[in-house]
Amino acid sequence: MPLTTLDTRAALVVVDLQHGIMRIPGAPYTTAEVLERTVRLADAFRASGRPVVLVRVTTAADGADATPGRTDAGTGPRTAPPEGWDRIVDELAGHPEDITVTKRNWSAFYGTDLDLQLRRRGITQVVLTGVATSIGVESTARAAHEHGYHVTLATDAMTDMDGDAHRNSVEKIFPRLGETTTTDDLLKQLG
Template structure:
């Protein structure tokens, strides 16, 4: 067991009960993010994944995929959604993550990683009670998954420099308004310093 500082209080991070959950770091990633670049987020997520594996902790990668997009939400919108970068292999995880046989991969059809997947089941079967969350985008896939995890009763730690938004305002909103209400905010280095 290790301790993450939380003001004057220490909270315990137990590697046997903690999972890293990485959101949507796949080949469809574009180039316009803030405040961190996709490259920085991927590099920090890869460091975290390596660290978690070394600790024997559960590493989960979440990706979005569809064969024909008929299995995904298609809401009526007031504005046109951004064009996706659907290159060949768009739904594959980026190779920099170094996915191993011990990692668990979740395929989702919407923003959040819990609805319609076996994420909650797999975490509970392993007695996981804490999730370290990162990925793209802060205010969409990460935020939705965080809210779902909170509603399922998980403790949350946000690796804030291992995630980024489509805009800095999006990232700062969840960092300053949402995430402090449902979990603890840390840097990649602070998490890596955990023994």
């Protein structure tokens, strides 16, 4: 579905495009495809004077700051992540005007200053890309909706570890939270 409006005060929020997560193959899109589309969007947002927010997830090597609570998935044995796994990919990093948010949960809003950063800039709309669709992106979209932002989801600039999970988010959840669109449609509106 085409996007109805791109607000003049829109921000691109990129979820978890970092070295460790880029190793995930991705479904239905590869993480390389998601990165390429997100880089195009980030360049266009920057060129239009709109902010780009780069969200990264991290945790202490010993898991001391991991989200508590029991899950059916369990936590399993904890091993230290590889060095640099939580570093934003080079293709997106290096722009001093970008905002970087570090999270320790699925949502980029919970326990971070993302809402404060957006409100200080008068942002009314967030455009989301990233990995994984049904986890970090969906959690961030839900929180953005709850915070009163217009939510736009570039569904071809996000992917999941499971194609069915991606489709469920795109087809059943996202239409209730905002508008879904494509990278090309967003680029036309930014042009």
